[in-house]
Amino acid sequence: MSTTIERIPDHLDAAQRERRPIDALPDTLTLDDAYWIQHGVLGRRTSRGERPVGIKLGFTSRAKMAQMGVSEIVVGQLTDAMRIPDGGAVALSGFIHPRIEPEIAFRLAWDIDVADPHADIEGAVDAVAPALEIIDSRYRDFRFTLPSVIADNTSAAGFVLGPWRPPGIDLANRAVRLEVNGAAVAHGTTAAILGHPMRALHALVPVARARGFRLHAGQIVLAGAASAAVAFQPGRVSAIVAGVGRVDLRGVDG
Numbered sequence: 617m618s619t620t621i622e623r624i625p626d627h628l629d630a631a632q633r634e635r636r637p638i639d640a641l642p643d644t645l646t647l648d649d650a651y652w653i654q655h656g657v658l659g660r661r662t663s664r665g666e667r668p669v670g671i672k673l674g675f676t677s678r679a680k681m682a683q684m685g686v687s688e689i690v691v692g693q694l695t696d697a698m699r700i701p702d703g704g705a706v707a708l709s710g711f712i713h714p715r716i717e718p719e720i721a722f723r724l725a726w727d728i729d730v731a732d733p734h735a736d737i738e739g740a741v742d743a744v745a746p747a748l749e750i751i752d753s754r755y756r757d758f759r760f761t762l763p764s765v766i767a768d769n770t771s772a773a774g775f776v777l778g779p780w781r782p783p784g785i786d787l788a789n790r791a792v793r794l795e796v797n798g799a800a801v802a803h804g805t806t807a808a809i810l811g812h813p814m815r816a817l818h819a820l821v822p823v824a825r826a827r828g829f830r831l832h833a834g835q836i837v838l839a840g841a842a843s844a845a846v847a848f849q850p851g852r853v854s855a856i857v858a859g860v861g862r863v864d865l866r867g868v869d870g
């Protein structure tokens with residue numbers, strides 16, 4: 617591949633905007649390169665007026681690792697343009713080959729000093745919510761290696777937040793169900809997310825420190841899907857987390 621690293625952010629950005637899948641990147645890319653590219657892709661989005669609103673973790677469950685053949689935690693970035701209101705509709709034509717997955721979202725009440733090894737991210741959570749994430753790899757056939765998926769902002773494409781709940785709500789071992797048009801299509805448990813979704817939050821801090829992510833007051837953190845993702849097709853999709861709540865989204869043609 618002749619593309620130099622400097623040109624890859626534009627290449628990935630164009631793939632997303634033109635909904636045109638590209639080949640995965642060379643395996644010679646390091647993780648440093650991959651996060652550098654991701655920050656470049658986000659820089660292009662923010663220069664068009666998008667606002668960073670959160671962080672997402674990926675591959676925090678075995679179900680996701682097994683589905684995609686990647687076995688390390690990845691971190692990506694969410695912008696306001698990716699957010700869809702609870703119960704809202706989204707046109708599937710805006711994506712390449714979207715998939716949908718159930719998630720848990722945390723909200724941070726204050727800035728976290730990621731340089732501080734004792735930073736209390738758990739204490740900073742002021743609300744939790746059920747969430748849906750739309751992922752849409754910019755790579756052909758949704759096939760990628762670890763550096764490629766990191767460079768591609770971990771396939772981030774959209775997200776929906778359900779009603780916020782108090783931070784003290786028990787998130788241990790809660791059943792998670794993904795429904796399409798009222799029928800269950802995937803099952804998981806919050807325990808699938810590194811044993812407890814809070815562990816995903818703790819795992820974020822060293823990655824944020826090493827890879828130049830800032831964690832701000834008001835930011836959303838998606839902990840990673842508890843089940844494998846399914847193809848996002850026209851119809852109603854819901855994530856239901858026992859004892860936490862539900863969140864809904866409608867995929868529409870056009």
Ligand code: OOG
Pocket residue numbers: 672673674675676677680684717749751752753765770771772839840841
């Ligand atoms: C990468 C994104 C992984 C998760 O929740 O594990 C992710 C992908 O599967 O394309 O968002």
Ligand code: MG
Pocket residue numbers: 672673674717719749751838840841
């Ligand atoms: Mg996800």
